[in-house]
Amino acid sequence: MGETAAPEVVGTTRSTYRHGDLERALLQAGLEMAREGGPGAVVLREATRRAGVSANAAYRHYADRAALLGVVCDAAQAALATAIEAEQQALPTTGDAVANAHARFRAVGTGYIRFARAEPGLFRTAFSVPDNLERRGAPTRAGPSGLTPFQLLEAALDGLVEAGVLPAARRPGSEFLAWSAVHGLATLLIDGPLRAATGQQADGITDRLVAMVDQGL
Amino acid sequence: MGETAAPEVVGTTRSTYRHGDLERALLQAGLEMAREGGPGAVVLREATRRAGVSANAAYRHYADRAALLGVVCDAAQAALATAIEAEQQALPTTGDAVANAHARFRAVGTGYIRFARAEPGLFRTAFSVPDNLERRGAPTRAGPSGLTPFQLLEAALDGLVEAGVLPAARRPGSEFLAWSAVHGLATLLIDGPLRAATGQQADGITDRLVAMVDQGL
DNA sequence: TGTACATCAGTGAACGCGCGTTCACTGATGTAC
DNA sequence: TGTACATCAGTGAACGCGCGTTCACTGATGTAC
Numbered sequence: 384m385g386e387t388a389a390p391e392v393v394g395t396t397r398s399t400y401r402h403g404d405l406e407r408a409l410l411q412a413g414l415e416m417a418r419e420g421g422p423g424a425v426v427l428r429e430a431t432r433r434a435g436v437s438a439n440a441a442y443r444h445y446a447d448r449a450a451l452l453g454v455v456c457d458a459a460q461a462a463l464a465t466a467i468e469a470e471q472q473a474l475p476t477t478g479d480a481v482a483n484a485h486a487r488f489r490a491v492g493t494g495y496i497r498f499a500r501a502e503p504g505l506f507r508t509a510f511s512v513p514d515n516l517e518r519r520g521a522p523t524r525a526g527p528s529g530l531t532p533f534q535l536l537e538a539a540l541d542g543l544v545e546a547g548v549l550p551a552a553r554r555p556g557s558e559f560l561a562w563s564a565v566h567g568l569a570t571l572l573i574d575g576p577l578r579a580a581t582g583q584q585a586d587g588i589t590d591r592l593v594a595m596v597d598q599g600l
Numbered sequence: 601m602g603e604t605a606a607p608e609v610v611g612t613t614r615s616t617y618r619h620g621d622l623e624r625a626l627l628q629a630g631l632e633m634a635r636e637g638g639p640g641a642v643v644l645r646e647a648t649r650r651a652g653v654s655a656n657a658a659y660r661h662y663a664d665r666a667a668l669l670g671v672v673c674d675a676a677q678a679a680l681a682t683a684i685e686a687e688q689q690a691l692p693t694t695g696d697a698v699a700n701a702h703a704r705f706r707a708v709g710t711g712y713i714r715f716a717r718a719e720p721g722l723f724r725t726a727f728s729v730p731d732n733l734e735r736r737g738a739p740t741r742a743g744p745s746g747l748t749p750f751q752l753l754e755a756a757l758d759g760l761v762e763a764g765v766l767p768a769a770r771r772p773g774s775e776f777l778a779w780s781a782v783h784g785l786a787t788l789l790i791d792g793p794l795r796a797a798t799g800q801q802a803d804g805i806t807d808r809l810v811a812m813v814d815q816g817l
Numbered sequence: 818t819g820t821a822c823a824t825c826a827g828t829g830a831a832c833g834c835g836c837g838t839t840c841a842c843t844g845a846t847g848t849a850c
Numbered sequence: 851t852g853t854a855c856a857t858c859a860g861t862g863a864a865c866g867c868g869c870g871t872t873c874a875c876t877g878a879t880g881t882a883c
Binding site: 819822832840 | 852853854855856857858859860861862863864865866867868869870871872873874875876877878879880881882883
C-alpha cells in the first residue's frame, strides 16, 4: 500500500550485466527441474527464470533445449554412479573373496534401485536421452571413483569372474541381463504398479530380485 | 488451375451429420497414433482429424484426453495379451508336464518382448497410465482367452508351482521378479542401449534372460 | 599508459506452434401422446 | 398416423497456455598497438 513501484532489486545490487557463471547456473537449474519432475520438466525458459536471466540468454551457452538436457542427463548419471559407489563402500570388508565379489555385485543393484526410489526424477532423466552405449564411459557421467554406472556394473561382473563364481563363458553380455532385471524393478517401483509399496516391501523385493540375478546368471 | 474451389467431398457422399460410430473411430485413431509414436502421440485433435470430424466432437464420447488415452492403454494391454497367448499356442505339446510348465512360463516372457519389439509404440502406451494393479483383471485388457497380461503371468507361475518346479513358499511376489526382468529388457531393447541390436542378437539375449529368471526364481 | 576496436554476454520484443478445452449453435433423430 | 418436443451428435469460432526459438540491439570486457 505505502510502497511505490520500486525496481525489484532485493539485497543483491545488480551492478553489471554479467551473470558470472550462467552456464553452470542453467545446468544447476536443469538438474533441480529434473529432480522435481523428470526429463519433461527440464524447460529452457524455466531454467533462465531460475537463473534470473532473460529467456534467450541460454543460447549463449547451449545450442538448444536438447543440449541442456544432454548435460543434465550426464549429471544425473553421475549422481547414480555416486549412489552405487556409496552402497559399495558401506559394505563390511570380509576376508572371503567370494563373498566380497557377490556383495559388490549385489550392491550395484541395490544402489541402483535405492537411487531410483530416492530420486525418481533424476533417475528417469538419466535414461531419457537414448544412446547406443557411446557415452558409457563419458567422464561427465562418472562418480567420485571415475567410473560411470555402466562401468561399475562391468567391474562387478569382472569381479564375479575373478572370484570364480561366474564362468568366463557366460560373462559376455551378462551386463544386459543384470541391468534388465534391476532396471525393470526400478521402473515398476517408481512408475509402475509397485509405486504404492512401502519402503520395507520395496527393500524385500529388491533383495529377492538381486539374489535371483546373482544366482541365475 | 481449371478447378474451381469445390467442396472436398471425395467419393463418400456426406449426406448426414452423423458419423455413426465416432467413439470407436476415435479409439481406433488413438490406437494408430499410439502405434506410430507412443502415448505422447495420442492427441485429441489429431484423433478427430483422422475421424474426419470437428475438433470438439470428441467431447461427446470422452470426457477429456486422459479418458481417450485410458481406453487406448487398455486396448494396448489387450494386444499384449494376444501376443503372449500366440507365443504360448505356438508351443509344441509334450507329454512332460514339467517341461510344459517351463515352456509356458518362458513363453510369457518371450511373447512380451516380441510384442515390445514389434510394436514399441503400443508397448509404451500399454504402460503409460500408472495404476496400482487395480486394472490387472479388466476385461478390456484381456486377450482372446479372457486373461490380461498380468493374469497370464500369474497362471504361468501357478503352473510352475503345480509342476513342482517352484516351491510354493517362493510363489508370492514372484510375479514382480519375473516381470521386472522381462520389462527391463524390453525397455533396453526399444528405448535403451540395445536399440541397435539385430533381431538375432535380441532373440539371443531374450532367451538368456528368460532362462536366468526361470532358473533364478 | 592510452586508445580503438572486436568480441562477449546479456536484453526485450516478438514469432509461430499445436494443443486442450469451452462456448453458443443447429440439424437430425427418437419418443410420448 | 401425425405431431410436439426433448435429446443427441455434431459444427465453427475462439480462448489461453507455455513453449522453443529468432531478431536486432547494447553495454561491458579484453586485446593489439
